[in-house]
Each structure stands twice: as structure tokens, then as C-alpha cells.
Amino acid sequence: MIIGLVCVNQQKITMASTQAFTDEVLKALVDCRERNDALDAEYEKKKEQLTIPFREELEKLLVERQPLVDKLNWAQILDSADAPTKQFLNGTTDTKLLRAIESFKMVTTVRDGILFRRVVLKLRTNMFVETTELFREVDPDGKTTAISGVTWKAGTEKSRGDSLFRFFEEQAKENGLLLDALPAFEMVFQSPYLFAPEK
Known part of the structure; x- marks a missing residue:
């Protein structure tokens, strides 16, 4: 009987530990995704800042080339x-x-x-x-x-x-x-x- 109670208590502790671990993992995944999304947004913004001057210069060359093409x-x-x-x-x-x-x-x-x-x-x-x-x-x-x-x-x-x-x-x-x-x-x-x- 005592052995049975110990097993049940260990099982409850294990289930509680597993749930706490799962919650921590889920929170870490959500945090990671949010950081990743923020980095993606920052990357796109910086890429666009670089792309615009490049495209403006390229456009000047394409306009100059147009009579040839x-x-x-x-x-x-x-x-x-x-x-x-x-x-x-x-x-x-x-x-x-x-x-x-x-x-x-x-x-x-x-x-x-x-x-x-x-x-x-x-x-x-x-x-x-x-x-x-x-x-x-x-x-x-x-x-x-x-x-x-x-x-x-x-x-x-x-x-x-x-x-x-x-x-x-x-x-x-x-x-x-x-x-x-x-x-x-x-x-x-x-x-x-x-x-x-x-x-």
C-alpha cells in the first residue's frame, strides 16, 4: 500500500514536471518566433533601404540604354x-x-x-x-x-x-x-x- 502511494505521488510529480517543462518549451518557442519575426522585418527594411538607391541608379542606366533596345x-x-x-x-x-x-x-x-x-x-x-x-x-x-x-x-x-x-x-x-x-x-x-x- 505504501509502495503504491509512493508510485502515485512520483507519477503526479513527473506529470507536473512534464507540464512545467512543456510550458517552458512552448514559451521559448513563442519568444524565438517573435524574435525571428522582428529580425525578418528589420532585414526587409534594411534590404529595401539598400535596394532603392541601387534601383534608382540602375533605372538611370536603363533609360540611357532605351534608344538602343x-x-x-x-x-x-x-x-x-x-x-x-x-x-x-x-x-x-x-x-x-x-x-x-x-x-x-x-x-x-x-x-x-x-x-x-x-x-x-x-x-x-x-x-x-x-x-x-x-x-x-x-x-x-x-x-x-x-x-x-x-x-x-x-x-x-x-x-x-x-x-x-x-x-x-x-x-x-x-x-x-x-x-x-x-x-x-x-x-x-x-x-x-x-x-x-x-x-
Whole structure:
């Protein structure tokens, strides 16, 4: 009987010790997560402080370079097998609509300490869209802050369903195209000669 009481008391002590240990571990994990979140926030803030001056300097160079890249054949570059934009092109509308591109550029601006990226395509008159200047501007969170929209011509309903040019429509965020195509446009614009066909 005495042995049984000792075992029960030891079990209660062990359970109480285990609970206290578990509570300490949980508290330590919560504290660690809070410190980690604070460090992440500080890292992002410092990274942005470094990124903004870099992007402003890079933007000056890109503006200076624009007259040179305006002479490139953007249809061939965007449709190049190695270009990251290639995966978003359909085989019907896009290959023809690419030929209407007169100018392609990406513009980075800083407003209130926040970077905004804008994709701009200028098009010649063509048989698919009425809009001659397409643009979409997004903030770092992928939220659209300005958009041209696309006015498609009648009869293009079937062929435009999976077009890269849907990027310039309001619904691009919902269909996942916005966050996927934006880095592809940026990569091609910053290094177009990597994707230009050899002469």
C-alpha cells in the first residue's frame, strides 16, 4: 500500500514536471518566433533601404540604354526558346501580336520609399487589340497600382484565352499570370541580348 502511494505521488510529480517543462518549451518557442519575426522585418527594411538607391541608379542606366533596345526585334526576343516569356505565349494570337510591338520597357519608380515596377508595351495597329499602349504597374506586394487594360477586337475570344497579353487585364492576378509573368518580363528586359537570336 505504501509502495503504491509512493508510485502515485512520483507519477503526479513527473506529470507536473512534464507540464512545467512543456510550458517552458512552448514559451521559448513563442519568444524565438517573435524574435525571428522582428529580425525578418528589420532585414526587409534594411534590404529595401539598400535596394532603392541601387534601383534608382540602375533605372538611370536603363533609360540611357532605351534608344538602343528600341531597335531590337522584341518579337523574336520574347518568343525565343530560352526566354522566360516563351512559356506564357500561345501559338495563335501571341506570335502574331508580338510582331506589332514597337517598344518594350520596364520602368521602376520610387514613391514614398516604395519601389513600383511598370511593364510597358507600345503596339502598332494590329488585328487583335485596339489598345496601342499596354501597361501594368505593381508595388512590391504584387498589388496593381495602374493598368491600361486591353481592348480586344471582336473575334479574338477563343484565341486570346491563354495569351500572354492577358497580363495587362485586371483578371491577371486571379489567373496567376501577374506574379508569374512579371519576373519573366523583367528578366528579358534587363538582359535582352541573352535571348536575341544570333546573326
